[in-house]
Amino acid sequence: MKVLIATEKPFAPAAVQGITSELKNAGHEVVLLEKYTEKGQLLDAVKDADAMIVRSDKITPEVLDAAKQLKIVVRAGAGYDSIDTAYAKGKNVVVENTPGQNSNAVAELVFGMLVYAVRNFFNGKAGTELKGKKLGILAFGNVGRNVARIAKGFDMDVYAYDAFCPADAIEAAGVHAAKSQEDLFKTCDVLSLHIPATPQTVKSIDYRLVNLLPKKGILVNTARKEVINEEELLKLMAEREDLKFITDIKPDADEEFKKFEGRYFSTPKKMGAQTAEANTNAGIAAARQINAFFATGDTKFQVNK
Ligand code: 3PG
Secondary structure, three states, X not given: OEEEEEEOOXXXXXXXXXXXXXXXXXXXXXXXXXXXXXXXXXXXHXXXXXXXXXXXXXXXXXXXXXXXXXXXXXXXXXXXXXXXXXXXXXXXXEEEEOOOOOHHHHHHHHHHHHHHHHOHHHXXXXXXXXXXXXXXXXXXXXXXXXXHHHHHHOOOEEEEEOOOOOHHHXXXXXXXXXXXXXXXXXXXXXXXXXXXXXXXXXXXXXHHHHOOOOOOOEEEEOOOHHHEOHXXXXXXXXXXXXXXXXXXXXXXXXXXXXXXXXOEXXXXXXXXXXXXXXXXXXXXXXXXXXXXXXXXXXXXXXXXO
């Protein structure tokens, strides 16, 4: 089978090597399309692919229509909002993800950005420490759980809320369970977002919710830009000079957020999962899932059943 690795944002070279040898050892042919800049390059490359490994690459109906032989797409990562899963299902294309494989990398970046923020973006002025501060984790999935683990090392007081995870499962992980999203925002000095982008969560992080943060609150986003109501957050940051917003996903209104100098930071490109380890874990998991699919029809990680 021909397996296309299509990554606009490339994996680390070690990961590409590992993925390639997993697939080749199983008898598959591997084609690599990295750093493509035109949609046409992707449309051309998918034409004769039987399987694909992607990251946040947009797998639209146009791409799926061009991929006449495609049977499976594996998103090497957690969030699959960049793939039209329903359209793929209609074309009998299996869509899978690789949950948990890159979550430590994202969680570590939360703290990299947080230390940077509480130390005033390293401008030389006295900042604050994380120790003893209340950290709120919105969604207690693989990333949220890693954030909780690392936060305890910083001696933070950790809270979480997850609409799909019962309070006792949160408490069992040694984390305080907030009663609601509102309760979490009201309680915590630092609020870290780990919700996926779904019709229910898009623009859900709005004026009303963020305004519940205590004085000097910090909002950290390593999830998806779509979950933020940018217009309302801009309005709130203009009103509340104590708030900070740090994000690993550049907002559409980046230029406007930049006006809040000393209170806003965005990475130039989403860096959460961009480590050799995360790329290798997620990429090799994707390759193995493709091998298992072709060998035995295994669809354990299918997200469009
Ligand atoms: C994910 O959903 O797995 C993360 O957001 C990482 O995405 P990336 O592979 O595009 O960096």
